Amino acid sequence: MKRLTIIPALATALITALATTSLSAIELQGRYDVTEKLPAGYDRPIEKRGRVEEIVYATHGGEKNAFVYLPYGYDEGDAPYPFFYLMHGGGEDQTCYFVKDGSSPLSNILDRLIDEGKLAPIIVVAPSFYPKERDSVGFAELDALTRSFPEELTRDLMPVVEKKYRSFAGDASDVLLKATRDKRGFGGFSMGAETTWNVFLQKQDYFRYFVPISGDSWIIETRGGLTASDKTAEKLAESIAASGHKPDDFVICAITGRLDIAFEPMNALIEAMIKRDEFRVGENLFYGLKADGKHWHGDVRIYLRAVLPKIWPGRSEAE
Secondary structure (H helix, E strand, O other): OOOOOOHHHHHHHHHHHHOOOOOEEEEEOOEEEOOOOOOOOOOOOOOOOOEEEEEEEEEOOEEEEEEEEEOOOOOOOOOOEOEEEEEOOOOOOHHHOOOOOOOOHHHHHHHHHHHOOOEOOOEEEEOOOOOOOOOOOOHHHHHHHHHHHHHHHHHHHHHHHHHHOOEOOOOOOHHHHHHOHHHEEEEEEOHHHHHHHHHHHHOOOOOOEEEEEOOOOOOOOOOHHHHOHHHHHHHHHHHHHHOOOOHHHOEEEEEEEOOOOOHHHHHHHHHHHHOOOOOOEOOOEEEEEEOOOOOOHHHHHHHHHHHHHHHOEOHHHHO
16 A cells, blocks of 8 residues: 555555555445454553653743654654644543653554554644633633634644654745645544634645544534535635645545434535535545444544554555
8 A cells, every 4th residue: 555645646545545454445425434443452551652742832822732742763863754733622631632751542552553563653743722721711612712723723833843843844934834734634533623624724735634533614603514514515615726725635534433422413514525526535535434433532542543544654554
């Protein structure tokens, strides 16, 4: 299977990938079934562990922090790494993914995937859409926070974190960040998925890969994936041309569970997207479903274990 960096090869590569270990490619109107379980002990620490650091950056609203997962061997050599930005859900923070100076189930899974050669070494950044003082933030404010975060992401966070750590963007100037969009993805769970859709709407210049997990887009209205699915899909489609890009310039790997509270709105949105020419199943749009998947991080970790090696395959996956 070839590395997924060039879109003309993407359809063959990713469809082949979906038929391998992590995912079974049972295609039904653009859907495939996620059938693999997390092996016993897979989220436990191993000897060759990466590490998690904290980075502080300035925003217009004050200082904020993000956690940064660095793969095992990062300190050896000077090679650049792909970056994946991963957003938490509503009422959560970065600790649902990582623990500063320690291990977590997700960091342990990443360590194993890299050690087994299934996932290329990547840097994962876990930020937050919440302000530093978040006690007064209620549900009504979440939509506005996820809509404003993409600007903070590219203006404040990315130039700091991709300059400090070895990215393909070098000194992380805006020009280089845009020029290296092929080496970067953004994903998130629940309200983090809504953030992902907003990053797609606003910042395609900086990202090729998008991984919304169990969440629809609220660009039209709350739960608009269900109540205004066609209009929401239209808005997403319009953003492609508005950003100066084409359908060959991005890949969306959406994923959820059939027992997830977000299944209905996300499923309705994906089905509306499939009807449009801009979104091409098996080329730039992939939709995974787990039959017993629910709205919790145990399934999120299974989804990330399945999807990330298909975007950034390691040595064994690329052979």
